Amino acid sequence: MVTYEDNPYFIRVEVESVYVEEESVPDRNRYAFAYTVTIRNEGAIAAKLLTRHWIISNANGEVQEVHGEGVVGEQPHLGPGECFQYTSGTFLDTEFGSMRGSYQMLADDGVHFDAEIPVFSLSVPHTFH
Template sequence: MTAQHNQDHHIEVDVKTTYIPEQSDPDGSRYVFAYTITIRNVGRVPAKLLTRHWIINDSNGKVQEVRGEGVVGEQPYLKPGEGFQYTSGTMIETPVGTMQGSYQMRADDGVEFDAEIPAFMLSIPRVLH
């Protein structure tokens, strides 16, 4: 059963990423990125974000999997048309990587479904010499 195409249960996810040079240490293979996520309920039924699941890949092929309750300590409840925005961060060992995942949601009608987070790039800005 796919919830992505269900008019009742549909969450849109928008992502913006930023490289954080102050917290990064390229010589120590430490690259820190912030990501700001906007989650919007474009379905017909209110839904609550229960848990998150992330898959983070660096360009060395290292994979980190992160699971947890809610986001930034909250489990936002979104009525139709409502959104929730938060900023979090991650650290990888290479200048370029990707993140993708899903939020596990429970709608007011009792249906549980996943809101997919499409893969997005983590990459340091190009440096011109």
């Protein structure tokens, strides 16, 4: 496991996703998913989340990229050991897909770095892929 001893700019990102049946319209190929992200500063230096970059793929291999400032209208500043959690969502036109990306961070010492968002799946329960 990587820790701040190995990298003073280490931000761990964990994501859990769920299918949102009540907002989905399968007859129209519209599948809603919510995801909860936990961003934890495991480094030794405080950092602020400036922007986000998401890569969203559906089951047909179609890819959409999303860029924007902050997350859910915020640009959290995380000291060592602090975390920030938020929930957001997306729609796919297939029953499954995936998301991944990165957050662009600015450490208090002026260093810019990326925090990787590992790939996670978006899947309607009981679908095979």
